[in-house]
Amino acid sequence: MTSVLAVEVDVYSQIALFQCSRCNWSQELLHLKVLRRLEQHASRASVTHAWCSDQVRVVLAERVASQQELARERTMIEEVRAGADEDDLVEVPTLEWLDEQIRWRARRVGPAKCLECGSTRITPEQNRPGDPSPTIEHPGCGGSLRAIGLRYAPGEATAVVIDANGHLLD
Numbered sequence: 001m002t003s004v005l006a007v008e009v010d011v012y013s014q015i016a017l018f019q020c021s022r023c024n025w026s027q028e029l030l031h032l033k034v035l036r037r038l039e040q041h042a043s044r045a046s047v048t049h050a051w052c053s054d055q056v057r058v059v060l061a062e063r064v065a066s067q068q069e070l071a072r073e074r075t076m077i078e079e080v081r082a083g084a085d086e087d088d089l090v091e092v093p094t095l096e097w098l099d100e101q102i103r104w105r106a107r108r109v110g111p112a113k114c115l116e117c118g119s120t121r122i123t124p125e126q127n128r129p130g131d132p133s134p135t136i137e138h139p140g141c142g143g144s145l146r147a148i149g150l151r152y153a154p155g156e157a158t159a160v161v162i163d164a165n166g167h168l169l170d
């Protein structure tokens, strides 16, 4: 199953270690909690690992799913929720959250942005057939960048808030 929720809600305060399959490049990336300010409140935003061409590194970036993807996701989640106990649904998005995402997506202007610098020159990680985890092509190298581990970083937990079109708010 391909979920629009590339990074789940409680992974912030973890640091991912990325390595290249071909060269000796490696990088750590702090997972931030990303909230999007909507009409009444701030709501968790879907994010993904991506290559930022402006910063030349792996970053967290917005995940702006298409309206069709969100509609498919809602149908799938509705079925999952109908057939499961409440205890098993802690990590499953609520239909209220998905409906809010669908309303937001209909008004969204512009492509997904890097959550560090605001660049739209980003390449999200991708799931390739037969590969258990997503990768990002290492530009100029041809290798694949992959998160090979996660460690907890208590005390480093931090959040960023963005507006509906992905601009960072103070």
Ligand SMILES: [Zn+2]
Residues within 6 Å of the ligand: 020, 021, 022, 023, 024, 025, 138, 141, 142, 143, 144
């Ligand atoms: Zn490389």
Ligand SMILES: [Zn+2]
Residues within 6 Å of the ligand: 052, 053, 054, 055, 059, 114, 115, 116, 117, 118, 119
């Ligand atoms: Zn960037």
